[in-house]
Amino acid sequence: MSDADELERFLADSCERIDAYFERNLPPASEPPQLLHEAMRYAVYSGGKRLRPALVFAAAHACELAPERAAPLAAAVELVHTYSLVHDDLPAMDDDDLRRGRPTVHVKFGEANAILVGDALLAAAFEELARAEVPIAIVGRLARAAGSRELVGGQVDDLAFAPERADAALVRAIHERKTAALFRFSVWAPGVAAGRPARELEALDAFGLAYGLAFQLVDDLLDGGREECSILCVADEATARVRVRDEVARALSAADAFAARGVFLRGLASAAAGRLR
Amino acid sequence: MSDADELERFLADSCERIDAYFERNLPPASEPPQLLHEAMRYAVYSGGKRLRPALVFAAAHACELAPERAAPLAAAVELVHTYSLVHDDLPAMDDDDLRRGRPTVHVKFGEANAILVGDALLAAAFEELARAEVPIAIVGRLARAAGSRELVGGQVDDLAFAPERADAALVRAIHERKTAALFRFSVWAPGVAAGRPARELEALDAFGLAYGLAFQLVDDLLDGGREECSILCVADEATARVRVRDEVARALSAADAFAARGVFLRGLASAAAGRLR
Numbered sequence: 001m002s003d004a005d006e007l008e009r010f011l012a013d014s015c016e017r018i019d020a021y022f023e024r025n026l027p028p029a030s031e032p033p034q035l036l037h038e039a040m041r042y043a044v045y046s047g048g049k050r051l052r053p054a055l056v057f058a059a060a061h062a063c064e065l066a067p068e069r070a071a072p073l074a075a076a077v078e079l080v081h082t083y084s085l086v087h088d089d090l091p092a093m094d095d096d097d098l099r100r101g102r103p104t105v106h107v108k109f110g111e112a113n114a115i116l117v118g119d120a121l122l123a124a125a126f127e128e129l130a131r132a133e134v135p136i137a138i139v140g141r142l143a144r145a146a147g148s149r150e151l152v153g154g155q156v157d158d159l160a161f162a163p164e165r166a167d168a169a170l171v172r173a174i175h176e177r178k179t180a181a182l183f184r185f186s187v188w189a190p191g192v193a194a195g196r197p198a199r200e201l202e203a204l205d206a207f208g209l210a211y212g213l214a215f216q217l218v219d220d221l222l223d224g225g226r227e228e229c230s231i232l233c234v235a236d237e238a239t240a241r242v243r244v245r246d247e248v249a250r251a252l253s254a255a256d257a258f259a260a261r262g263v264f265l266r267g268l269a270s271a272a273a274g275r276l277r
Numbered sequence: 278m279s280d281a282d283e284l285e286r287f288l289a290d291s292c293e294r295i296d297a298y299f300e301r302n303l304p305p306a307s308e309p310p311q312l313l314h315e316a317m318r319y320a321v322y323s324g325g326k327r328l329r330p331a332l333v334f335a336a337a338h339a340c341e342l343a344p345e346r347a348a349p350l351a352a353a354v355e356l357v358h359t360y361s362l363v364h365d366d367l368p369a370m371d372d373d374d375l376r377r378g379r380p381t382v383h384v385k386f387g388e389a390n391a392i393l394v395g396d397a398l399l400a401a402a403f404e405e406l407a408r409a410e411v412p413i414a415i416v417g418r419l420a421r422a423a424g425s426r427e428l429v430g431g432q433v434d435d436l437a438f439a440p441e442r443a444d445a446a447l448v449r450a451i452h453e454r455k456t457a458a459l460f461r462f463s464v465w466a467p468g469v470a471a472g473r474p475a476r477e478l479e480a481l482d483a484f485g486l487a488y489g490l491a492f493q494l495v496d497d498l499l500d501g502g503r504e505e506c507s508i509l510c511v512a513d514e515a516t517a518r519v520r521v522r523d524e525v526a527r528a529l530s531a532a533d534a535f536a537a538r539g540v541f542l543r544g545l546a547s548a549a550a551g552r553l554r
């Protein structure tokens with residue numbers, strides 16, 4: 001099998017694994033309150049790429065953590081990501097009616113339910129971590145990543161973003177918190193669960209940060225807009241492309257700490273820039 | 278000192294302790310994003326009675342858990358309670374402009390920020406548990422109490438509540454999840470943190486359930502309304518008062534498992550009914 005085929009297979013396996021995990025562990029839509037549980041599943045099964053779970057499984061492979069032990073970490077981070085999308089789409093926030101071609105949760109289930117669905121998804125993330133009896137440091141790291149200093153803080157600054165007053169440091173600070181925080185958690189947590197040494201945890205964290213920044217820069221370039229927070233508000237396209245290359249190179253170099261077992265981390269990092277071509 | 282004086286003193290100490298804990302551990306309002314951290318503190322310092330923290334400290338006293346070890350549990354449950362109030366007040370939910378005589382968070386800071394403040398408070402609850410390195414079962418229990426099967430689930434059923442189709446079982450099911458779940462956590466968690474035997478954990482849980490139901494029944498009686506979910510939709514006032522007495526008796530009897538050390542649990546249970554006189 002070629003490297004590309006192997007990565008393709010790995011991504012398909014990751015998706016299958018996380019969907020099976022959700023199927024088994026999320027409250028069934030038949031359990032009261034049915035509307036809430038149906039809406040939670042609607043949000044979770046929304047045709048997303050499951051990129052964060054893929055990163056969890058890639059880091060688990062690098063750290064020799066069994067996929068069954070990685071699955072609850074993957075579920076937790078995907079639940080946090082999903083909650084943030086449900087709340088971001090609300091009328092008071094980005095006011096989006098469609099996500100991946102389907103009505104957003106508040107359009108389909110009403111605004112009050114969408115707020116509560118997001119809340120329940122966030123709580124469910126911590127329920128999954130507890131079910132798996134992960135080291136408590138992992139709970140702390142996810143709570144921080146989801147909270148006012150990272151994900152939510154980035155979102156607040158993003159909402160208040162004014163292109164005419166932006167500089168490169170602000171754009172990067174928003175990218176780090178709004179986007180990179182959950183990617184960092186995704187690759188760091190399997191290392192902690194596997195009991196890997198500090199040196200490797202640092203490599204995983206560096207990988208997650210570089211990957212997350214590259215991912216967001218590519219998103220900005222593909223989007224092309226300059227009204228919302230974007231690298232294009234503070235740099236031209238050529239400069240932004242150089243920054244993507246730099247971050248991908250940083251991610252690849254961090255993955256070297258795992259030699260051959262870093263194969264899927266390297267594959268994902270290379271694929272991040274691939275979206276641009 | 279009389280029992281009443283001793284309870285008064287205990288309640289004042291609990292308030293002081295939890296406020297000092299928040300002061301030390303919540304992100305300062307001077308830390309960016311300032312608006313978010315200021316709004317989180319506005320929500321947390323809202324003049325609430327700190328009843329859930331008081332229950333945590335009362336159970337900690339019963340279980341001989343040092344107050345410093347109980348404080349993070351008290352903070353976590355108060356943060357979950359506070360997040361739920363911020364989201365409940367939103368225009369899409371109860372649409373309240375005032376809470377305890379002050380503008381609600383969305384009136385003062387805008388709707389988008391209020392959604393994000395609630396999200397950040399919920400995440401912060403788990404950050405506090407992790408900071409204190411509590412047993413992972415406590416994380417799981419709080420996540421469950423805050424999630425779709427308890428707090429959020431009760432809220433969804435409360436929003437969909439129709440008095441003309443209500444029966445006693447539905448009203449009780451809403452009270453159990455919307456109100457009693459966090460009280461149960463409040464008294465159970467200190468027992469787990471103190472490593473108490475299963476028999477005592479069961480007594481604490483029974484206390485929390487009975488206390489929570491009594492608290493909500495008293496609220497319903499004081500409110501007097503029959504349009505929203507209330508015991509008065511399915512029972513007359515005299516019957517409701519008998520139910521309060523029964524639940525308080527159940528709570529007092531559960532507190533007996535702790536003999537003299539149950540003093541503050543008993544005091545709080547008696548005070549719950551006292552609001553009616």
